[in-house]
Amino acid sequence: xxxxxxxxxxxxxxxxxxxxxxxxxxxxxxxxxxxxxxxxxxxxxxxxxxxxxxxxxxxxxxxxxxxxxxxxxxxxxxxxxxxxxxxxxxxxxxxxxxxxxxxxxxxxxxxxxxxxxxxxxxxxxxxxxxxxxxxxxxxxxxxxxxxxxxxxxxxxxxxxxxxxxxxxxxxxxxxxxxxxxxxxxxxxxxxxxxxxx
Ligand SMILES: *[C@@H]1O[C@H](CO)[C@@H](O)[C@H](O)[C@H]1NC(C)=O
Ligand SMILES: *[C@@H]1O[C@H](CO)[C@@H](O)[C@H](O)[C@H]1NC(C)=O
Ligand SMILES: *[C@@H]1O[C@H](CO)[C@@H](O)[C@H](O)[C@H]1NC(C)=O
Ligand SMILES: *[C@@H]1O[C@H](CO)[C@@H](O)[C@H](O)[C@H]1NC(C)=O
Ligand SMILES: *[C@@H]1O[C@H](CO)[C@@H](O)[C@H](O)[C@H]1NC(C)=O
Ligand SMILES: [Cu+2]
Numbered sequence: 001x002x003x004x005x006x007x008x009x010x011x012x013x014x015x016x017x018x019x020x021x022x023x024x025x026x027x028x029x030x031x032x033x034x035x036x037x038x039x040x041x042x043x044x045x046x047x048x049x050x051x052x053x054x055x056x057x058x059x060x061x062x063x064x065x066x067x068x069x070x071x072x073x074x075x076x077x078x079x080x081x082x083x084x085x086x087x088x089x090x091x092x093x094x095x096x097x098x099x100x101x102x103x104x105x106x107x108x109x110x111x112x113x114x115x116x117x118x119x120x121x122x123x124x125x126x127x128x129x130x131x132x133x134x135x136x137x138x139x140x141x142x143x144x145x146x147x148x149x150x151x152x153x154x155x156x157x158x159x160x161x162x163x164x165x166x167x168x169x170x171x172x173x174x175x176x177x178x179x180x181x182x183x184x185x186x187x188x189x190x191x192x193x194x195x196x197x
Contacts, residue, residue: 022101023055024134026171026184029096032073035080042068042075050074055101057180072118073185078165085164086188091154094169098146098184100134104175108133110150112161113170113185121160121167123153133173152190161190 025031034047043065050056058070068075088094096110112124127150134145150169161167168185175182 022053023057023104023175023180024098024100024102024173024182025055026186027097027099029086029094029169029186029188030084031171031184031186032076032078032081032084032168034076037077037079038075041065041077042070046070046075050076055099055182057175057178057182059180069118071181071183072113072115073168073170074183076185078115078187081187082164084187086186088152088188088190090152090156090190090192092152093149094152094186095147095149096169096171096186098148098171100141100146103134103136103138103141104178104180105132105135105137106174106176106178107131108171108173110148110169110171112153112156113168114160115166115168121156123156123160124167127151127153127169134175156190158192161188164189 034050039047042061043063046061046064046068049060049062056074058074061070061075064070064075108130109126110128111126112121113119114121128148130145134141164187167189168187171182171184173182174180
């Protein structure tokens with residue numbers, strides 16, 4: 001009995017060890033990943049932390065180098081993600097999926113961020129907003145926590161988001177009590193309908 005008890009405890013502990021380091025990220029569309037550009041900006045230690053847990057909160061990224069922009073896309077940079085750029089039209093509905101292995105209740109939004117200045121584009125603010133997201137008190141999360149959609153604004157400035165790397169759809173979630181921030185970014189360009197035709 002002692003042995004099976006010990007191994008049961010060990011199994012629980014190992015489960016906890018695994019799950020403690022898994023919180024959330026965007027799984028579709030393809031979101032920014034790490035690469036050599038992020039190693040240059042943030043350092044190998046920070047990148048190793050993200051590689052170890054792709055759902056890590058900003059606060060747990062180890063020893064980010066000075067100049068690493070963790071508060072933009074968790075430090076991931078465009079140069080590492082040039083082959084992941086999505087093309088959207090104004091008014092297009094973009095389906096997104098997230099994984100949330102561990103919940104921490106708090107606000108979430110997806111907004112268009114100008115990467116040049118890490119500022120939310122006026123027309124792209126709060127394309128979706130949850131005042132209360134990832135509530136661990138719920139037995140099951142609402143389906144829209146992990147599958148939702150945003151609409152590319154119809155009135156997006158004509159000269160905004162024309163160049164790949166300029167704009168990201170940033171998923172932002174803050175676990176209020178946990179004080180943990182999660183970010184994933186989808187690089188995209190907006191083409192007008194005339195350009196498509
Ligand atoms: C999301 O996390 C998984 C690990 O669960 C990782 O494989 C994947 O690269 C991460 N994606 C992003 C966009 O961070
Ligand atoms: C987006 O999701 C909706 C609702 O789940 C679905 O009806 C639609 O086909 C999806 N669109 C794409 C392009 O996958
Ligand atoms: C929406 O997300 C941005 C980051 O893209 C964040 O700065 C802002 O506080 C969020 N808004 C709310 C209401 O949580
Ligand atoms: C941030 O940069 C974008 C793109 O260059 C620009 O449209 C926007 O006005 C800038 N916002 C601020 C607050 O500087
Ligand atoms: C998500 O779903 C819940 C329950 O189904 C609903 O009450 C809530 O308004 C939805 N939130 C958003 C932002 O769509
Ligand atoms: Cu946590």
